[in-house]
Amino acid sequence: ELKVEQNPLFLSMQEGKNYTIYCNYSTTSDRLYWYRQDPGKSLESLFVLLSNGAVKQEGRLMASLDTKARLSTLHITAAVHDLSATYFCAVDVQDWGKFQFGAGTQVVVTP
Amino acid sequence: DGGITQSPKYLFRKEGQNVTLSCEQNLNHDAMYWYRQDPGQGLRLIYYSQIVNDFQKGDIAEGYSVSREKKESFPLTVTSAQKNPTAFYLCASSIGDIQYFGAGTRLSVL
Numbered sequence: 303e304l305k306v307e308q309n310p311l312f313l314s315m316q317e318g319k320n321y322t323i324y325c326n327y328s329t330t331s332d333r334l335y336w337y338r339q340d341p342g343k344s345l346e347s348l349f350v351l352l353s354n355g356a357v358k359q360e361g362r363l364m365a366s367l368d369t370k371a372r373l374s375t376l377h378i379t380a381a382v383h384d385l386s387a388t389y390f391c392a393v394d395v396q397d398w399g400k401f402q403f404g405a406g407t408q409v410v411v412t413p
Numbered sequence: 414d415g416g417i418t419q420s421p422k423y424l425f426r427k428e429g430q431n432v433t434l435s436c437e438q439n440l441n442h443d444a445m446y447w448y449r450q451d452p453g454q455g456l457r458l459i460y461y462s463q464i465v466n467d468f469q470k471g472d473i474a475e476g477y478s479v480s481r482e483k484k485e486s487f488p489l490t491v492t493s494a495q496k497n498p499t500a501f502y503l504c505a506s507s508i509g510d511i512q513y514f515g516a517g518t519r520l521s522v523l
Contacts, residue, residue, distance in 0.1 A: 306455075333510065344503060345456075345514040352510065390455060392512075399444050399463075399507045400471075403455035 304329045306393050308404035315381040315411045323376040323407045325391035332369045333394035335401070336376055338387045345390065349376075381411045416440065417515035419504050424520045426491065426498060434489045434518045436504030443508060445487040449473060450501040450517075459502075462487055491520065498522060 305328040315321050325334070332353050337345040349358040351367035351374060358365050362385065364377045374391055388408045392401040417438045426432045438445065444463050448456040458471030462481040476495025481487055487506075491498045501519050505512040 335511070344516045345505075347511050347513070350510050392456075394510075399446075399510075399512060400458070400461060401446075401456075401512060403448075403457075405455045406453075408453075 304393070304395055304402050306391060306402050306404040308389075308391055308407050310407060311405060312408045313410070315378070315385075315409060317382055317411055317413050318380050321378045321381060321409075323378075323389055323391075323409075325374040325376070325404055327372050327374075327391075327393045327402075329372075329393065329395060330369070331372075331393045331395060332367070334367050334374045335392045335394070336365050336374070337390045337392065339390065339406070340387050348389075378409075383411050383413075385409060386411045417504060417506055417513060419502075419515035419518050421518060422516065424518055425523050426520060427523050429493045431490055431492050432498075432520070434491070434502055434504075434520070436487045436489065436515060437485055438487075438504075438506045438513075438515075439485060440506055440508070440513065441484070442506035442513075443484070444506060445481070446505040446507070446512065447471075447477070447479065447487070447489045448503045448505065450503060456503060459489065 334351045336348040349365040354369040388406045392403045420435045446461045447459040460479040462468035478490045504515045
């Protein structure tokens, strides 16, 4: 059974500090996606990682993928309040869009 | 203005009742998906469709049914056989690598 595990599941961040969210998965896949969800809202695509060693950056967020370790990380630099949300990783299990999602990491950024 | 439209935003179901959630997209995407999200959890795949007139069960299809008669539309029916339907339902579509999501329908039981 495919498993996609995120940790931590809850992350309390202080503004200005750096943090990392981890996404481990149990199948061979080189397609991994990060999404953001605000409370009661839909999912917004953040990053698409399609090969081993892929690194994408947008503002204070940077995502990377290590397919050999079956691990993706989402690094947050100098956290700000606007980054408070739930972050999901998803693995494409059949290479055409059948995703398996992690449980999500709820991020709360406080002053 | 392209996108995915889900309706209604909120829906209440009585015991023994079937209800249908609408999902329409004007992105010309071939593939469409339905997910269920429970509080504090990730998304679980209910049904998916890669092409018109074809669909497959996802991980939690029991108690749900779908149709895909048009490329733009992928309605989800929550049947009376689904004993715990209260959840947030998200529809998505894709072409290529990214899935795009609608705003969701929140279903509750009266």
